[in-house]
Structure formats: structure tokens, C-alpha cells
Amino acid sequence: MTCSACKGITPDDPRFAELDAFIQDGHSSADFLIAVLHRAQQLFGYLPEEVQHHVAAALGVPPSEVYGVVTFYNYFTLTPVGKYPINVCMGTACYVQGAGRILELFEKELGIQPGQVTPDGLFSLDVCRCVGACGLAPVVTVAGEVHGKLTESDALKLVAELRERAAADQAEAGAAVATVGGESQ
Amino acid sequence: MQFEPVLTKGIGKVDLTNIDVYEAQGGYQALRKALTSMEPQAIVEEVKKANLRGRGGAGFPAGVKWGFLPNDGRPRYLTVNADESEPGTCNNRTLIYANPHQLIEGIIITAFANRISQSFIYIRGEFKRGEAILMKAIEDARKKGYVGKNILGTGFSQEITVHRGASAYICGEESALLNSLEGRRGEPRVKPPFPAVVGLYGCPTIINNVETISNVPHIVKNGWEWYTKITANPDNPKSCGPKLFTVSGCVQRPGNYELPMGVKLRDVIEIAGGLRPGRKLKAVQPGGSSTPMLTPEHLDVPMDFESVAAAGSLLGTAAVIVYDDSVDLVDVALYWSRFYSHESCGQCTPCREGTHWLERVFTRIKEGGGTEGDLKMIADMQTQMAGTTICVLSDAAVAFPASLLKLFPEELERYINRVKEVRPA
Ligand SMILES: Cc1cc2nc3c(=O)[nH]c(=O)nc-3n(C[C@H](O)[C@H](O)[C@H](O)COP(=O)(O)O)c2cc1C
Numbered sequence: 142m143t144c145s146a147c148k149g150i151t152p153d154d155p156r157f158a159e160l161d162a163f164i165q166d167g168h169s170s171a172d173f174l175i176a177v178l179h180r181a182q183q184l185f186g187y188l189p190e191e192v193q194h195h196v197a198a199a200l201g202v203p204p205s206e207v208y209g210v211v212t213f214y215n216y217f218t219l220t221p222v223g224k225y226p227i228n229v230c231m232g233t234a235c236y237v238q239g240a241g242r243i244l245e246l247f248e249k250e251l252g253i254q255p256g257q258v259t260p261d262g263l264f265s266l267d268v269c270r271c272v273g274a275c276g277l278a279p280v281v282t283v284a285g286e287v288h289g290k291l292t293e294s295d296a297l298k299l300v301a302e303l304r305e306r307a308a309a310d311q312a313e314a315g316a317a318v319a320t321v322g323g324e325s326q
Numbered sequence: 327m328q329f330e331p332v333l334t335k336g337i338g339k340v341d342l343t344n345i346d347v348y349e350a351q352g353g354y355q356a357l358r359k360a361l362t363s364m365e366p367q368a369i370v371e372e373v374k375k376a377n378l379r380g381r382g383g384a385g386f387p388a389g390v391k392w393g394f395l396p397n398d399g400r401p402r403y404l405t406v407n408a409d410e411s412e413p414g415t416c417n418n419r420t421l422i423y424a425n426p427h428q429l430i431e432g433i434i435i436t437a438f439a440n441r442i443s444q445s446f447i448y449i450r451g452e453f454k455r456g457e458a459i460l461m462k463a464i465e466d467a468r469k470k471g472y473v474g475k476n477i478l479g480t481g482f483s484q485e486i487t488v489h490r491g492a493s494a495y496i497c498g499e500e501s502a503l504l505n506s507l508e509g510r511r512g513e514p515r516v517k518p519p520f521p522a523v524v525g526l527y528g529c530p531t532i533i534n535n536v537e538t539i540s541n542v543p544h545i546v547k548n549g550w551e552w553y554t555k556i557t558a559n560p561d562n563p564k565s566c567g568p569k570l571f572t573v574s575g576c577v578q579r580p581g582n583y584e585l586p587m588g589v590k591l592r593d594v595i596e597i598a599g600g601l602r603p604g605r606k607l608k609a610v611q612p613g614g615s616s617t618p619m620l621t622p623e624h625l626d627v628p629m630d631f632e633s634v635a636a637a638g639s640l641l642g643t644a645a646v647i648v649y650d651d652s653v654d655l656v657d658v659a660l661y662w663s664r665f666y667s668h669e670s671c672g673q674c675t676p677c678r679e680g681t682h683w684l685e686r687v688f689t690r691i692k693e694g695g696g697t698e699g700d701l702k703m704i705a706d707m708q709t710q711m712a713g714t715t716i717c718v719l720s721d722a723a724v725a726f727p728a729s730l731l732k733l734f735p736e737e738l739e740r741y742i743n744r745v746k747e748v749r750p751a
């Protein structure tokens with residue numbers, strides 16, 4: 142089973158059309174570069190070279206400058222994220238409440254370091270700064286969803302649950318493919 | 327302490343994101359007053375006399391800054407700094423999420439006072455929901471005729487554009503913010519020229535913090551005399567007005583508290599629930615991660631720009647970070663040094679290399695491999711990193727290490743001496 146995130150992005154990918162629609166909707170000059178990259182990352186999940194070149198051409202900005210901007214800002218990423226991107230908050234409040242231990246636990250359990258994706262494409266791990274939920278420290282977000290006051294056993298439970306959810310999704314998708322007889326995406 | 331909140335009035339009780347609720351509480355009356363009965367210059371004078379000091383960290387008088395705009399016919403811009411990334415600080419967040427119309431009203435009055443027709447709000451990348459709240463508030467204000475063309479039939483027009491950053495602490499620095507707003511890497515610009523003269527797209531630009539601008543409607547509505555009386559330290563007329571303090575660290579009720587300027591440090595800690603039972607105060611950073619520490623002997627220092635500076639630190643963003651006797655300050659230094667080395671934009675050698683070395687030195691010390699030479703290195707770095715760079719991130723990065731070395735050398739020596747025990751010379 143290959144993961145969709147690792148597949149190369151081809152020029153006829155329909156997401157480029159969506160991106161172009163956004164660019165043409167009043168975002169076509171160089172000063173909208175950051176806004177356009179936000180939209181691109183929302184669509185593709187990350188900003189691979191193909192996408193950067195596309196944006197560069199559309200806005201009339203040298204690709205080197207696009208790369209410069211992408212690598213300057215924390216929010217933009219060059220690596221695909223997993224189906225369940227796990228973000229461990231290392232903000233002040235969470236750090237004090239043991240976020241470091243939680244991060245180590247995820248690293249061990251998933252076998253990856255921050256910035257990496259598991260080989261099955263299911264999980265990616267990252268750290269972030271205060272997500273504004275300090276009262277719930279330590280906080281972890283999974284695809285934007287906040288899990289607060291996380292103990293070490295909560296963290297392990299969370300991973301197990303996500304694995305189950307993924308397996309259930311896959312079974313469902315498999316069933317759908319079987320009935321339609323079409324190709325799996 | 328008896329204090330009637332000004333900026334946070336109604337928050338937590340009513341839904342101020344609803345424009346009708348905001349208006350019912352007296353909202354947009356200041357805008358009406360300013361646009362229909364005041365001359366732009368009179369508003370600038372009012373703000374000058376109120377002595378509204380910038381809340382973004384440096385405390386520069388807002389009215390004076392506005393006075394720097396040249397009168398040369400070029401377009402002028404107003405940019406609100408909502409990048410709020412200083413560790414320990416989250417008061418702008420409250421003002422945006424819970425009282426967005428106050429900010430919008432302040433923007434329109436400020437723009438009118440300075441004959442500006444286009445404003446921007448630069449909001450930090452993480453505040454995705456804040457961006458949505460602001461966009462909705464702007465549209466609601468437009469429907470009521472407070473934003474857009476010919477506001478209240480006065481002929482004055484104003485557009486407000488929200489721009490979301492993409493996570494970089496340095497973009498809070500005003501000239502980096504302008505570069506980022508122009509779609510580029512957020513690298514600070516060499517000053518002078520200052521943004522008031524050469525700012526966004528090379529045009530005169532005012533940059534003010536969210537909290538600074540949120541004060542403007544209240545000054546216009548109630549007058550400068552009323553404003554200058556809001557203080558807990560009347561002996562110092564240079565700092566006044568309501569101030570949001572973000573209290574974090576070893577207190578029982580961390581959070582945002584609106585208090586008068588000049589409130590004693592002791593009272594701020596008390597209002598945030600005080601220390602946990604049985605704990606003793608060790609140190610306080612009064613204005614965010616970039617400010618040197620104060621110690622228990624400073625508990626009676628009034629929290630205003632001048633008094634905190636006289637005590638050897640800075641009011642900064644008024645993010646009061648409290649450390650009790652359970653905290654290992656070397657660990658804190660390591661944490662901050664990681665932050666600054668990650669956030670240095672890399673343009674200046676003293677900052678790019680210095681922040682990196684601080685991180686390495688504190689990692690080494692923390693792991694037990696530090697030497698006496700490392701302590702000297704920290705002292706040297708203070709002279710080499712402060713005052714030598716394009717922006718003051720470099721100064722900020724050495725502020726905590728330098729104050730640690732000055733005020734708590736024993737905490738550092740404890741680690742150094744530990745090595746000596748293990749590896750006798
Ligand atoms: C590294 C660095 C980060 C800063 N971050 C912020 C910030 O997040 N928000 C802010 O208002 N000011 C920040 N400032 C201060 C701004 O440069 C500027 O002084 C301020 O926005 C001016 O507004 P004020 O006069 O209303 O305070 C920062 C400065 C530096 C050097």
C-alpha cells in the first residue's frame with residue numbers, strides 16, 4: 142500500500158486548479174506570496190518543489206525567493222505530513238508540565254523524530270509553541286484537534302486509538318473499492 | 327485592589343464579538359465623536375496629552391510617533407502589530423478574540439487622525455481563529471457603516487486588511503513585519519530610516535501594538551485628563567492608563583489581568599493567586615522572556631516603564647513570569663536560549679552565532695560539562711551581543727543569561743562544581 146502523501150505531484154493534479162483560482166482571485170502579485178503559500182499548504186499538506194515552482198511562476202517571483210520564504214517561516218513545511226499530524230506543544234506552560242517527556246514517548250512509540258513521518262504515512266511528529274490552551278497543559282494537537290492534560294498513558298492510548306481509527310477507515314475504503322471495482326487513490 | 331476594567335470590560339460576561347453588544351456597551355461612540363466633531367490634529371494632541379505609551383514592548387509615546395509622519399503627499403499606512411510572540415505574553419490574543427470591535431474602532435480613529443486610508447492588521451500565523459474573528463468583525467462594522475467608503479457620511483474612507491503571518495517570532499519586530507507584509511522573508515531592516523518615514527512599500531507607516539490601539543477609543547471618548555488619572559503610582563506621571571498583565575509561571579491562577587499602570591509587583595502576583603503553598607519567590611521576569619530578572623527585594627516596585635527600568639529590568643510586554651524556589655533557573659536559561667537561537671533571523675553575526683553559542687553553552691552546563699570558562703563566556707557575550715546588531719533580538723537573547731550570572735551565580739556554579747566533584751582536577 143503506498144501512501145498518497147508520498148506520491149509525486151503531477152502538473153494535472155486538480156489541486157493546482159484550485160490554487161490558481163485562489164491566485165486569480167486578487168492574490169496574483171508578489172506581496173501575496175505568504176497568503177498563496179498558506180492556501181497551497183492547505184491544499185497539498187506541504188510545499189514540495191513542484192508547488193513552489195508553480196507559485197513562483199504564477200506570481201512572477203524567482204523560485205529561489207519562494208524557497209527562501211518557505212524555509213524562513215515555521216509554519217511552512219517541505220515534508221509531507223502524516224494522516225494524523227501530531228504536534229506536541231513545547232510552549233512555556235506545557236514545557237513546565239512535562240511536555241518533554243510526552244515528546245520522548247511519542248518519539249519512542251512511533252519511531253520517528255520531530256519533522257518526520259512514519260513509513261506507513263500514518264503519523265508525523267512535530268513540536269510547536271504555545272497553542273493558547275495553557276490551562277490544559279501539557280497539550281498535544283492531532284490534525285488541529287486539541288488533547289489537553291495529557292499523561293504518559295493518555296499519550297499511548299491516543300496513538301492506539303488513532304491506529305484503530307486508521308485501520309477502520311482502511312477497511313471501509315477497501316470495501317468501497319471492492320464494490321466499485323475501481324482503483325484505489 | 328479596586329479597579330474598573332477599561333479594555334476588558336464585559337469580557338467573560340457578554341459576547342463583545344457581537345457588534346450590537348459592543349455598541350450597547352458604548353462601543354463606536356468614540357468613533358462617532360472623533361469623525362463628526364474633532365479635527366484630526368486634535369485627536370493626535372489628545373493622545374499625546376494622554377501620554378499613551380506603546381504597549382508592544384518599548385513604551386514609545388504613540389502620539390509622538392504619529393507626529394513623525396512627513397507631510398509629503400505620499401500615501402500613508404497604519405499597521406497594527408498583532409504578531410504577539412513574546413513568550414509569556416498573551417494579552418493581545420484576549421483583546422482580539424474577545425473584543426475585536428474595540429480594536430477596529432481604535433484603528434479607524436487612528437487612521438482618521440493621521441489621514442490614512444488603508445490599514446493592515448498583521449496577525450501571527452497561529453491565530454487562525456483570531457483572523458476569522460477579525461474578518462467577521464470588519465464585515466459587521468462595514469454593514470453598520472463604520473468601515474469602507476464615506477464612513478458615517480463624513481467623506482472619510484477606510485479599508486482594513488488582515489494579513490496572517492506564518493510563524494516567526496522576529497516578524498513582531500516592526501521592520502521585519504513590514505517585509506513579511508510585503509510577502510518576503512521577515513528580516514528586520516536597518517534603521518534609520520524609521521517606518522514613519524520609509525515604511526510599507528516605501529511609504530510613511532505607523533506601527534502600533536493591538537493594546538496601544540485598543541486604548542485610543544477610550545482616550546477620545548473620555549478625554550486625556552481622565553486617562554492620566556488611571557495609575558496606581560501617581561508619583562510617576564510618565565506612565566499611565568490601563569494595562570493588561572499576563573501572569574504565568576509559579577502562581578496559582580495564571581492568566582491576563584487588567585490593572586492600572588504602576589500597580590506593585592507584589593499585588594500583581596497576589597491577584598494571580600499568589601505562590602503555591604509553602605513556596606518561596608525566587609525571581610520574576612516582569613516583561614516577557616526578553617527582560618532581565620527582578621528578585622524578591624523588588625516586590626514593591628511599581629509596574630510602570632520608569633520604575634521597572636530603575637529596578638534594572640524592563641516593563642516590556644508586562645508578561646510577568648514568576649519563578650519560585652522549585653525552579654532551576656539554568657533550565658530556564660537553556661529553554662530561552664533554544665528559543666532565541668531558533669528565532670534569530672541570521673542576518674547579523676553576533677546574533678546568529680551568539681544565540682547558537684548560548685544554546686550550546688547552556689546545554690553543556692546543564693549536562694554537567696560546563697567550565698569556569700563558560701561563565702566568562704556568558705559575560706563576554708553580553709558585551710558582544712548587545713547593541714551590535716540590526717534589531718534588539720540579540721540584546722533580548724542575552725538579557726536572561728546575563729541577569730542569571732549577575733543575580734544567581736551560585737545556580738550556575740552549582741552545575742560547574744558538580745563536574746569538579748565527579749572529575750577532580
Ligand atoms: C524581536 C522583536 C519582537 C517583537 N515582537 C513584537 C510583537 O509581537 N508585538 C508587538 O506589538 N511588538 C513587538 N515588537 C516591538 C515592535 O518592534 C514595535 O516596537 C511595536 O510594535 C510598536 O508598537 P507600540 O509603539 O504600540 O508598542 C518586537 C520587537 C522585537 C525587537
Ligand code: SF4
Pocket residue numbers: 496513514669670671672673674675677678715716717718719720
Ligand atoms: S539581531 Fe538577530 S534577529 Fe535581529 S536582525 Fe540581526 S540576526 Fe536578525
Ligand code: FES
Pocket residue numbers: 230231232233234235236270271272273274275276278280
Ligand atoms: S504553552 Fe502549551 S498551550 Fe500554551
